Amino acid sequence: NKTASVLAFDLGASSGRALIGELTPAQGGNPELKITEIHRFSNGPVHIGNHLHWDILLLLQEVKAGIRKAFQAGFQPESFSIDTWGVDFGLLDRNGELMGNPYHYRDSQTEGLIEEVNDLIGKEKLFLQSGLQFMPFNTLYQLYAMVKAKSPKLEQAETLLLTPDLLMYFLTGEKVCEFTMATTTQLFDPTTRSWNTGLMDQLGIPSSMLLKPILPGTQFGQLTDAVCEELDVPAIKAVAVGSHDTASAIAAVPTRSATFVYLACGTWSLLGTEQQQASLTLETLENNYSNEGGVGDTYQMLKNIMGLWLLQECKREWEAKGNNKSFTELVELAKGAIAFRSLIDPDDLRFMSPKDMPEEIRAYCRETKQLIPQSEGEVVRCILESLALRYRASVEQAEKITESVYEGLHMVGGGIQNELLCQFTANAIGRPVWAGPIEASAIGNMLVQFTAIDRLADMGEARELVRRSFPVLTYEPKELAVWEEAYNRFTALAK
Ligand code: ADP
Ligand code: LRH
Numbered sequence: 001n002k003t004a005s006v007l008a009f010d011l012g013a014s015s016g017r018a019l020i021g022e023l024t025p026a027q028g029g030n031p032e033l034k035i036t037e038i039h040r041f042s043n044g045p046v047h048i049g050n051h052l053h054w055d056i057l058l059l060l061q062e063v064k065a066g067i068r069k070a071f072q073a074g075f076q077p078e079s080f081s082i083d084t085w086g087v088d089f090g091l092l093d094r095n096g097e098l099m100g101n102p103y104h105y106r107d108s109q110t111e112g113l114i115e116e117v118n119d120l121i122g123k124e125k126l127f128l129q130s131g132l133q134f135m136p137f138n139t140l141y142q143l144y145a146m147v148k149a150k151s152p153k154l155e156q157a158e159t160l161l162l163t164p165d166l167l168m169y170f171l172t173g174e175k176v177c178e179f180t181m182a183t184t185t186q187l188f189d190p191t192t193r194s195w196n197t198g199l200m201d202q203l204g205i206p207s208s209m210l211l212k213p214i215l216p217g218t219q220f221g222q223l224t225d226a227v228c229e230e231l232d233v234p235a236i237k238a239v240a241v242g243s244h245d246t247a248s249a250i251a252a253v254p255t256r257s258a259t260f261v262y263l264a265c266g267t268w269s270l271l272g273t274e275q276q277q278a279s280l281t282l283e284t285l286e287n288n289y290s291n292e293g294g295v296g297d298t299y300q301m302l303k304n305i306m307g308l309w310l311l312q313e314c315k316r317e318w319e320a321k322g323n324n325k326s327f328t329e330l331v332e333l334a335k336g337a338i339a340f341r342s343l344i345d346p347d348d349l350r351f352m353s354p355k356d357m358p359e360e361i362r363a364y365c366r367e368t369k370q371l372i373p374q375s376e377g378e379v380v381r382c383i384l385e386s387l388a389l390r391y392r393a394s395v396e397q398a399e400k401i402t403e404s405v406y407e408g409l410h411m412v413g414g415g416i417q418n419e420l421l422c423q424f425t426a427n428a429i430g431r432p433v434w435a436g437p438i439e440a441s442a443i444g445n446m447l448v449q450f451t452a453i454d455r456l457a458d459m460g461e462a463r464e465l466v467r468r469s470f471p472v473l474t475y476e477p478k479e480l481a482v483w484e485e486a487y488n489r490f491t492a493l494a495k
Helices: 056-072 113-121 123-130 139-148 152-156 163-172 197-203 225-231 245-251 282-286 309-320 327-336 357-367 376-402 419-429 440-452 459-469 480-493
Strands: 004-011 015-023 033-042 045-048 051-054 079-084 089-092 159-162 219-222 237-239 261-265 269-275 290-293 299-305 409-412 433-435 473-475
Touching: 004 056, 004 163, 004 245, 004 440, 015 056, 015 440, 033 056, 033 440, 033 459, 051 056, 056 163, 056 225, 079 163, 079 245, 079 440, 089 163, 113 123, 113 139, 113 197, 123 197, 123 282, 139 152, 139 197, 159 163, 163 219, 163 237, 237 440, 245 261, 245 269, 245 290, 245 299, 245 440, 245 459, 261 376, 269 376, 282 376, 299 376, 309 327, 309 357, 309 376, 327 376, 327 419, 357 376, 376 419, 376 480, 409 419, 419 433, 419 473, 419 480, 440 459
Parallel strands: 004 079, 079 237, 261 409, 409 433
Antiparallel strands: 004 015, 015 033, 045 051, 089 159, 219 237, 261 269, 269 299, 290 299, 433 473
16 A cells, blocks of 8 residues: 556647656555656647658657656656647658658648538538538548658658657657547547448558557556666556546546536637537537547547637747747736627637737738737737637527536636636536546546556546545636626627
């Protein structure tokens, strides 16, 4: 009955971190989970020619640095795992070597391909066979772009590994395909729970590159001798977790109830409900909801909302102009700005990768004949109010599809450090917001590792552990009348 520890890497589009999770023994009470951040690093795209890539080798170096630091700090994790954003991948040749730099999901190669593939396959058929929201960056469109470009890499590829599986392969030498990541590709059929080879044949995508998915909780190898020697660490076990960061974040939602609505709030905002199986109805399709695999035999019916990307990009643009402000300072400025001066549809695809985000927001307001946000405070306020209103629309859609009423919204992820956004969200939905934990993806990652090494029984026990171990802040709704009025303006603007 000793303390057990595991090492979790959570790589988001803006930053990555390594955390140690320690499960303390039940000393007369119940066990608690203690987390310690070991390493944090920034992440972002690299432009080469006309393409946008991830710096995968730098990410590998940072993960290695995290492993080394964990042992240097005196921890003895039994196992480790990595979760990352969805959809992206690397291709291995027949010698098992990585061919080229993985593309970043914001690369423009997939522009226009949703429509093109819908014309070839049929939108409804594609939805029924994938359950996925039509997002331009889905793996399906990235691979189809490579087919159209007659990519020599694609012609020679032997194995496709999604980002977390690719990093785990570099460290363990084992090639696996984790289930929750597989479900972000739009090539995986949630009914048959297997790859949609018919679809791939039709589009000319070689299906032999894809491995049979393994479930979260599967132990599949250990650090290679070479990595252990390089880092001077023992050969700890590798576990497949909910390797999609969203799946891991949802696993750490401290809900008591089986029916609940959540918002994982980081670079993206993922809002949805947990289901036992994929919801493949016309209503789900019409509302552009997604069905993605979750941990513990769940399907997540959720929606990708553009999220704090909008704010991150404004911050980056202002920094490039020599104006450095932290998120805290920007949120303070937004508090002082006038309410509901201008609203945007955060999900308009024009905001996916614009050159200058503040200018794109101004252009949207100009074109929709609203007041144009000028100052930083005005721009940030516009973003946060618009996101909160989009969350309300999405909660209402989820309620319609699932024929349920939710009492409040669980918010998790880095974005909950933005208290103004949490309050706006409570106001917009007219219900309480329960915020916490911040490091949900890393915690969800740890929880699955603890089940794999037999320290936790199941995800029910895991969520109970999260409730016991981390604080949750409640935001009560306020100013309902003005938010109602703003919502009417928003729905007229954003379909
Ligand atoms: P990722 O999806 O990249 O993993 P995170 O979960 O780390 O994202 O969340 C990053 C977001 O959290 C940032 O875009 C920022 O808006 C928000 N954030 C981070 N720190 C703060 C802070 N101190 N105050 C307000 N917001 C913050
Ligand atoms: C959030 C996320 C989301 C994906 C996007 C590419 O980090 O994983 O679920 O759709 O990144």
